[in-house]
Amino acid sequence: MGQASKVARLSWLSAYGFLLPALLLLLVFTVFPLILGSVLSLFQYNVVSPPQFVGLNNFKEIMTDPVAHIAFRNSLVYLLVVPVLQLFSILLALVVNQETKGMHFFRMLFYVPVITSIIVVALAWKWLLAEQGLFNGILMSLHWIHEPIHWLTDPSIALYSVMLVTFWKGLGYYMVIYLAGLQVIDPQYEEAAKLDGANWLHVFRHITLPLLKPSIAFCTLISCIAAVKVFAEIYVMTEGGGHFCRPRPWFITCTICS
Amino acid sequence: MVYYMYDLFMNQLKLGYAAALGLLLAVAIGLLSYVNYRFFREGGFESYT
Numbered sequence: 001m002g003q004a005s006k007v008a009r010l011s012w013l014s015a016y017g018f019l020l021p022a023l024l025l026l027l028v029f030t031v032f033p034l035i036l037g038s039v040l041s042l043f044q045y046n047v048v049s050p051p052q053f054v055g056l057n058n059f060k061e062i063m064t065d066p067v068a069h070i071a072f073r074n075s076l077v078y079l080l081v082v083p084v085l086q087l088f089s090i091l092l093a094l095v096v097n098q099e100t101k102g103m104h105f106f107r108m109l110f111y112v113p114v115i116t117s118i119i120v121v122a123l124a125w126k127w128l129l130a131e132q133g134l135f136n137g138i139l140m141s142l143h144w145i146h147e148p149i150h151w152l153t154d155p156s157i158a159l160y161s162v163m164l165v166t167f168w169k170g171l172g173y174y175m176v177i178y179l180a181g182l183q184v185i186d187p188q189y190e191e192a193a194k195l196d197g198a199n200w201l202h203v204f205r206h207i208t209l210p211l212l213k214p215s216i217a218f219c220t221l222i223s224c225i226a227a228v229k230v231f232a233e234i235y236v237m238t239e240g241g242g243h244f245c246r247p248r249p250w251f252i253t254c255t256i257c258s
Numbered sequence: 259m260v261y262y263m264y265d266l267f268m269n270q271l272k273l274g275y276a277a278a279l280g281l282l283l284a285v286a287i288g289l290l291s292y293v294n295y296r297f298f299r300e301g302g303f304e305s306y307t
Contacts, residue, residue: 034284037277037280037281037284038277038281040273040274040277041274041277041278041280041281042274043273043274044272044274044275045273045274046271046272046273047271047273048271051274054274058274058275058277058278059278059282061275061278062275062278062279062282067262068262068279071259071261071262072259074259075259214298217294217297217298218294221290221291221294224290225287225290225291228259228283228286228287229259229260229283229287230260231260231261231264234260234261235261235264
């Protein structure tokens with residue numbers, strides 16, 4: 001075996017050695033559940049009785065299930081948070097990108113919601129948006145409303161209230177990504193544009209925004225994925241709204257067994 | 259959508275149906291990621307800049 005092929009073999013081994021732990025985790029926690037879920041989707045199974053093969057009947061049922069349609073529509077509505085979140089994150093990144101005294105503190109401050117547990121955030125917002133909560137208290141003390149708004153119990157606004165929490169929590173995260181994108185833009189472009197008479201808006205429209213496009217594409221994608229699979233906020237704040245007020249057999253079974 | 263899956267799985271004990279919904283969601287997210295991957299691999303916004 002030649003020296004070159006020995007080095008190549010060692011390099012190959014070390015590369016896969018480093019990749020192995022991540023690949024194993026991916027296999028156990030993503031690939032295996034996906035395969036198991038795919039198989040399970042072809043069965044009717046309720047834990048108590050043995051699984052019964054039903055083929056594609058579960059998928060056919062989804063097509064005619066009105067609650068699934070509502071859930072799908074709500075997921076699409078939830079995607080409305082994505083453009084708003086991206087817009088405000090870019091604006092916030094532009095603000096905190098200024099070299100002003102104390103700006104590092106604000107960068108840290110806007111990132112605090114990101115590192116806070118989603119359960120804590122959702123509980124805090126649940127209290128803020130409660131009928132006797134801070135929001136209604138302020139609005140009523142200003143005489144803007146006479147009766148408390150049912151932020152989390154009115155089906156027409158509950159979804160938007162939860163979207164507000166997603167927006168608030170995600171703002172700092174996307175801000176940091178956009179800030180990184182802004183800081184790699186060569187300041188010479190801006191200087192050249194200003195020498196040519198460009199104002200702030202021209203610089204933003206023709207230099208900053210085009211150079212931020214890769215970051216915008218990335219953030220939009222991960223934000224869309226996060227919006228579609230949102231769970232914790234809805235679970236903690238609304239418990240799914242009115243559609244899910246039914247007995248919980250699993251909970252009852254556990255309570256009886258324990 | 260995910261909350262409905264959770265409700266189907268944990269409360270209504272319709273494990274197969276919940277898995278079918280989950281699979282559809284996984285396919286949708288996979289498609290979205292694939293489109294993004296292809297777009298960036300073929301130049302995407304980099305060619306613009």
